Amino acid sequence: MIDLFPLILTVKVSFFATFFTASIGLVLAWTMAKRDFFGKNVLDVLIMQPLVIPPTVLGYYLLSLFGRSSVLGAFLDSLGIEIVFTWKGAVIASMVSSLPLFVKPARASLEGVGRELEDAARLLGKTEFQIFKTITLPLAWRGIAAGIVMAFARATGEFGATLMVAGNIPGVTQTLPIAIFDAVQSGDTLSANILVGIITLFSFLVLFAAARFTRGRL
Amino acid sequence: MNLELSLKKALDGFSIDVKLQLDSEMLVLFGPSGAGKTLILKMISGMIRPDEGSISIGTRKVFDSAGGIDVPIRERKVGFLFQDYALFPHMTVYGNISYGISGLEKEAVTKKVGELINVTRLAGLENRYPHELSGGQKQRCALARTLAVEPSLLLLDEPFSALDYQVREKLRADLVNIHAMYPITTILVTHDLEEAFMLGRRIAVVNNGRIEQVGTREDVFYRPVTRDVARFMGARNIFNGTVVSTDGPSTVISSPDIGAVKAIRTEGLMPGQEVSFCIRPEEILVIRPDRTVDPKVQDNILEGEIAYTTGKGSTQILFLKVGKGDTLLKIELPNFVLRKLGLANGRRIRVSLKRENVWVIP
Structure with a gap:
């Protein structure tokens, strides 16, 4: 009987990671799309970094940031929160990796809602929050939805950074991609094939869904 | 509602410096593209912040750089009709018009929107989306949306420029009617002379970020104060000359281009002074060769070849x-005059300019 733990853990990690990515990412995307501020380009480069640097390097950064020897790690530890080598570490690794995949389409679609439409609403007496809720979001939701789908897909496939931060502890932090690696390493071809099949099918569904959102045929 | 403003803003290679005052009326801001007309409207509405100056709507100061006042757009109660209307594409006609209404019971909203829909001739289109409307319908929907929040000032940015020539006339008439029903202090921006003349009892001529002249339409049309205003108003015949004499009933100007010209007496001119003067192309009369010249039109007779x-x-x-022979005088004539007199290229004719139609630019 094949162990379903990696699949369940992956879904759980991806769900939390996507939730945080979308929440933080929406604020970031809106700020980048609608506001001009000092250091905007630097912030942009920073958010996009996970797309280009090796996942292991990203994982190493996170490990250094959240490890017990760091200030942040020590602070979290004093609160009784452990990140490294727990499933929360996997969530953080997945979140940072998937952030650029969410921010890019979300920002583009928020930018696509012209300044003039928002000004028209301002002239009609609406507050910034009302405008976001009634004008910007309804007109940009396709790009945001596509970003959520892409972020979720990226989170389920996260390997390198997760391995660095959460490790490979069967039954604790072993996610689906890591389980596949483990199965191949130990010569368990059957498990590897089944897990690969699941993740391939899932990827197909995700891209299909994302395409439907962006083409507007939902 | 009165509007009083004084605005300064410096931009790349361009600056705005205007002062303007208007009462409950429709004022037309007229000028060439790129003169800064839209920018002025955007500063009044709060979409663009002036570097310096003040804006008062009625007794309320909405901007004052010295006093540190800058009322946000949503509290200015300014209606703005965008050049391409900026209708909310995900809302119906009804949704767009009712969008800004707040603090009313549902029935009151329905009644108010219904009234606006009737006035703007959109009945039956309540459930259409903007992409299902014609240009004129979009424009009227945007106008209704603006009027729904009862603005104290209405700014119209080239409201007809996106429309076909055929429907413009009808829509201009609509606008005049709607304005009569909702008499809001209005500024309309246009670069179309015909439109400026039709809609503005008062016209402010904007050029290069400055207001060159404000006056009744007759003032700016027949009595331009600068060469540029004369040019924008279509008075193509603008010449330089020197004042020769100012005694007697006429001012006589000697022009190197067309010779001596008599103009109606203008106060404050001295002999020897360099001046410009202009003649509107439609005020020039062609003298029929077989008729003696009426003494009334004998002020200035010019002869030339077509x-x-x-x-x-x-x-x-x-x-x-x-x-x-190197100066061209532009004359505008009805087609039938041209046919009747057989005016063809190369013919020599005599034309008359009444002295009251020769306007000396002060």
Whole structure:
């Protein structure tokens, strides 16, 4: 009987990671799309970094940031929160990796809602929050939805950074991609094939869904 | 509602510096593209912040750089009609018009929107989306949306420029009617002379970020105060000259281009002074060769050869070589006059300018 733990853990990690990515990412995307501020380009480069640097390097950064020897790690530890080598570490690794995949389409679609439409609403007496809720979001939701789908897909496939931060502890932090690696390493071809099949099918569904959102045929 | 403003803003290679005052009326801001007209409207509405100045709507100061006042857009109660209307594409006509209404019971909203829909001739289209409307319908929907929040000031940015020529006339009439029903202090921006003349009892001529002249439409049309205003108003015949005499009933100006010209007496001119003067192309009369000249039109008689003519719909434009032969006088005549007199290229004719139609630019 094949162990379903990696699949369940992956879904759980991806769900939390996507939730945080979308929440933080929406604020970031809106700020980048609608506001001009000092250091905007630097912030942009920073958010996009996970797309280009090796996942292991990203994982190493996170490990250094959240490890017990760091200030942040020590602070979290004093609160009784452990990140490294727990499933929360996997969530953080997945979140940072998937952030650029969410921010890019979300920002583009928020930018696509012209300044003039928002000004028209301002002239009609609406507050910034009302405008976001009634004008910007309804007109940009396709790009945001596509970003959520892409972020979720990226989170389920996260390997390198997760391995660095959460490790490979069967039954604790072993996610689906890591389980596949483990199965191949130990010569368990059957498990590897089944897990690969699941993740391939899932990827197909995700891209299909994302395409439907962006083409507007939902 | 009065509007009083004084605005300064410096931009790349361009600056705005305007002062303007208006009462409950429709004022037209007229000027060429790029003169800064839209920018002025955007500063009044709060979409663009002036560097310096103040804006008062009624007794309320909405901007004052010295006093540190900058009321946000949503509290200015300014209606703005965008050039391409900026309708919310995900809302119906009804949704767009009712969007800004707040603090009313549902029935009151329905009644108010219904009234606006009738006034703007959109009945039956309540459930259409903007992409299902014609240009004129979009424009009227945007206007209704703006009127729904009862603004104290209405700013219209080239409201007809995105429309076909055929429907403009009807929509201009609509606008005049709607404005009569909702008499809000209004500024309309246009670069179309015909439109400026039709809609503005008062016209402010904007050029290069400055207001060159504000006055009644007759003032700016017939009595331009600068060469540029004369040019924008279509007074194509603008010449330089020197004042020769100011005694007697006329001012006599000697022009190197077309010779001596008599103009109506203008106060404050001194002999020897360099001036510009202009003659509107439609005020020039062609003298029929077989008739004696009426003494009333004997002020200025010019003779010249027709260089070329060109059609302009219902009228013809005729260019007459006058003076030493290198000056072209532009004359606008109804088509039938041209036909009746057989005015063809190369013919020599005499034309008359009444002295009251020679306007000396002060």
